[in-house]
Every structure is written in structure tokens, then in C-alpha cells.
Amino acid sequence: xKEWLKHTDTELFLWLNGDAxxxxxxxxxxxxxxxxxxPLFSFLLYLIYKKYGSGQFVAAVICIAVAxxxxxxxxxxxxxxxxxxxxxxxxxxxxxxxxFVKDENGNNYIGGMYGFVSSHSANCAAALVFFIALxxxxxxxxxxxLLFWYCLVAYSRIYLGVHYPADVLGGFMLGAAxxxxxxxxxxxxxxxxxxxxx
Numbered sequence: 593x594k595e596w597l598k599h600t601d602t603e604l605f606l607w608l609n610g611d612a613x614x615x616x617x618x619x620x621x622x623x624x625x626x627x628x629x630x631p632l633f634s635f636l637l638y639l640i641y642k643k644y645g646s647g648q649f650v651a652a653v654i655c656i657a658v659a660x661x662x663x664x665x666x667x668x669x670x671x672x673x674x675x676x677x678x679x680x681x682x683x684x685x686x687x688x689x690x691x692f693v694k695d696e697n698g699n700n701y702i703g704g705m706y707g708f709v710s711s712h713s714a715n716c717a718a719a720l721v722f723f724i725a726l727x728x729x730x731x732x733x734x735x736x737x738l739l740f741w742y743c744l745v746a747y748s749r750i751y752l753g754v755h756y757p758a759d760v761l762g763g764f765m766l767g768a769a770x771x772x773x774x775x776x777x778x779x780x781x782x783x784x785x786x787x788x789x790x
Contacts, residue, residue, distance in 0.1 A: 659774030717767025
């Protein structure tokens with residue numbers, strides 16, 4: 593069963609990683625960066641400020657920072673460093689089969705040594721779940737925007753050749769848990785703030 597899962601994961605990776613042209617290479621490269629998404633994050637923070645006000649906004653910023661810090665550190669210390677699963681880009685068995693994208697220096701982007709779980713996926717999932725929880729009921733257009741953002745970033749990690757689908761799925765599960773915890777923390781703090789001002 594374990595070997596079947598590993599084989600399926602690898603085959604799915606190779607299918608999703610295929611070369612889709614220069615334009616897709618550029619899109620996926622920048623989708624994996626942080627700075628292109630700053631306007632989206634700023635907009636989401638504005639929506640939270642508008643809904644909760646200045647006092648709870650500060651609590652929300654602290655909680656989202658907690659969510660992403662937790663997902664990022666746990667993904668490295670308790671997963672990457674523990675499981676030590678080579679990224680596909682580092683796997684000698686896949687040499688010659690992977691489509692690589694060039695980095696700023698013209699070299700094949702291969703990432704770090706280990707890939708399970710994807711920190712990009714974990715961090716984005718933490719933010720996704722946190723924002724959805726705070727913006728409930730979520731308008732359809734906002735939910736679609738958030739899901740599109742997550743899926744684009746998650747897929748970019750596979751397209752760039754540095755994560756298997758299982759890495760991304762594992763990252764989503766970890767990040768969702770961290771985002772859910774941070775949202776619960778926010779609502780607890782928010783409740784205490786209301787009680788103190790009652």
C-alpha cells in the first residue's frame with residue numbers, strides 16, 4: 593500500500609509538472625513569491641478592520657502572525673527535518689523527467705533538500721482558514737478569490753518541481769489546523785475584550 597501511494601504520488605507529480613510554456617513558467621514563478629500577493633493581504637486586512645474595528649484588528653493581526661509562524665516552523669521542524677523526504681527536484685530517480693524553471697540567476701530552481709510538508713501550502717492554508725473563519729458568512733466572490741489564490745500557490749510548488757502532491761496536501765492539513773487554532777484564539781480574545789468593556 594505504501595509503495596502504491598508513493599508511486600501514485602510520483603506519477604501525479606510528473607503529470608502536473610509538465611512544461612506548459614514560458615508564460616506559465618513566469619506565472620508559476622511569481623505565484624510562489626510573497627510580494628505579488630501583498631495587495632491581496634492588504635485588502636483582506638482592510639476587510640477585517642472594517643468588520644471588527646481597530647481594537648480587534650490588532651488582535652487579528654497578532655493571531656494571523658501566530659498561525660503562519662506555527663505552520664511555518666512546524667512544517668520544517670516536525671515534518672521536513674523529521675521525515676527527510678527528498679523533494680522531487682532532489683530525487684535522483686526522477687533525473688531527466690522533471691520540468692524545471694530558471695531562477696533569477698539562470699539556474700534550475702530546486703529548493704531545499706526536503707519537501708514534506710510544503711511550507712508554502714501550510715502557510716497559505718493557515719491564512720485561508722483564518723480569513724474564512726473571521727469573514728463568515730463569506731461572500732461567494734471572496735471565497736472564490738481565496739480558493740483561487742491558495743490553489744494557484746499550491747500548484748505552483750508542483751509545477752516548479754519542488755513538491756509532490758502529497759507534500760501540498762500534507763501542508764494544507766497542517767496549515768488548516770494552525771489557521772483554525774488561530775481563529776479560535778482570536779474569537780477567545782475578542783470575547784474577553786467585549787467582557788472587559790461591558
